[in-house]
Amino acid sequence: MKPVIARMVRFAGSLTGRIALILAVGILIASVGALLIAEQGRRGEFMRIRDERVIASALDVLGRLHRDPQGTLRNLSDGRLVGAHLVDGRTRPLIDPNSTLSEMLAARRAPGAAVTISPAPAAACQVKDPLQERPRTAGIQPLVLDCWLMATVLDGRSLVVALNLPQLPAPPSWTTDRLFLLLVIAAALALSLIVARLATAPLRRLSAAADAFARSIDAEPVLETGPTDVRAALATFNLMQERVRAGLRERTRILAAISHDLQTPLTRLRLRLEQVEDEPLRDRLVADLSATLAMMKRGLDLARSGDSAEDWSTVDLDSVLSSIADDAAEFGHAVRFTQPCGETVRVRPDALTRCLSNLVDNAIKHGGDAHIAARRAGKTVIVTVRDHGPGMSEDMLAHAFDPFVRADTSRSSGDGTGIGLTIARAQAAAIGARLDLANHPHGGLEATLTLNKA
Helix, strand or coil: CHHHHHHHHHHHHCHHHHHHHHHHHHHHHHHHHHHHHHHHHHHHHHHHHHHHHHHHHHHHHHHHHHHCHHHHHHHHHHCCCCCEEECCCCCCCCCCCCHHHHHHHHHHCCCCCCCEEEECCHHHHCCCCCCCCCCCCCCCCCCCEEEEEEEEEECCEEEEEEEEEECCCCCCCHHHCHHHHHHHHHHHHHHHHHHHHHHHHHHHHHHHHHHHHHHCCCCCCCCCCCCHHHHHHHHHHHHHHHHHHHHHHHHHHHHHHHHHHHHHHHHHHHHHHCCCCCHHHHHHHHHHHHHHHHHHHHHHHHHHHCCCCCCCEEEEHHHHHHHHHHHHHHCCCEEEEEECCCCEEEECHHHHHHHHHHHHHHHHHHHCEEEEEEEEECCEEEEEEECCCCCCCHHHHHCCCCCCCCCCCCCCCCCCCCCHHHHHHHHHHHCCCEEEEEECCCCCEEEEEEEEEC
């Protein structure tokens, strides 16, 4: 339950979630508003039809009184006229005449005395009426009547006629129908989620491209598709990538030029140092110069580690790992490839080889041996290089990939420049992989390289 709630909280805090929430609220407000307006229209149409029925019944009675006054009065008194009967004139039935119906009736009837219509009080409907005395089949509800009173004047005498019409059921309210509202809410949420995901799709593409660029300086450009403003943003991002790559390549060229230009004076300096007569001093000076040349070479290798023009290709990972283990074993090192995975990966072969070779060299130098293994993990392949040395302290693990940082004295033989792991991580980034270090539970240090399957 907690992971589900955590995912919902993360989604609500994302741009997609906020857009979906705003859209859902807006759609619900618009839908409910439209329903209320439509319901008012339906209710108005219902009232118009009801009034038309009352007017039609009143006009029928008035027409009968006009054609045959005495016969119609007898029929009204005896209850032989279905849907209408005469009300005792001693009562006061028209307490609150309906002005709208009265005006409609006055406009549509023949000229004569004024006629008024009002809703009937309960007492006026308690009259024997053939409409109410019809036989009913078992299980059928009794007929509910809608009673109205019509007052008119006939030969100078006031008449009050009750109009008994079958009651029309009012149209049901959509806003109180739970199933209908549930369908509206579900449709609003589904539509808002679809629109939100479509709206944020370019942002997700840009985020994925930024992540790929952070892992590899030679990441592929983003496909510039979509609306105009989105294409402009993606084009700007691609331009930024190209300028960063150009800057790093220029830096590498400058360092290579400096290294090349320094070789000549350093070589002359070495020749002159050989002429020093004091042998101990000469040996120390030559050793310092050799260390300077080695550091300059490794620094140039570090600068070049993140810049690769090598093409991507699909390789058999087991073959690469087996070859690295065999090459190290030929030089007498205790390196074994213990677990193949049978997978292919799409990488830059030289970058992968340099990365794994540096990891194996580091394990041999500080742990005395190296065990290489590979396994599948979903859409990735995990390669581990483990030694059985003393491992690293937690503080040193946090800075193990920093350039020119040496491991603890417990893992250091006293040589090296401290950039082997830095170059390994740079080569891993160049192929879109992730490199991590951790102390193994049973001793030693374990490097984990996570690669994507081909």
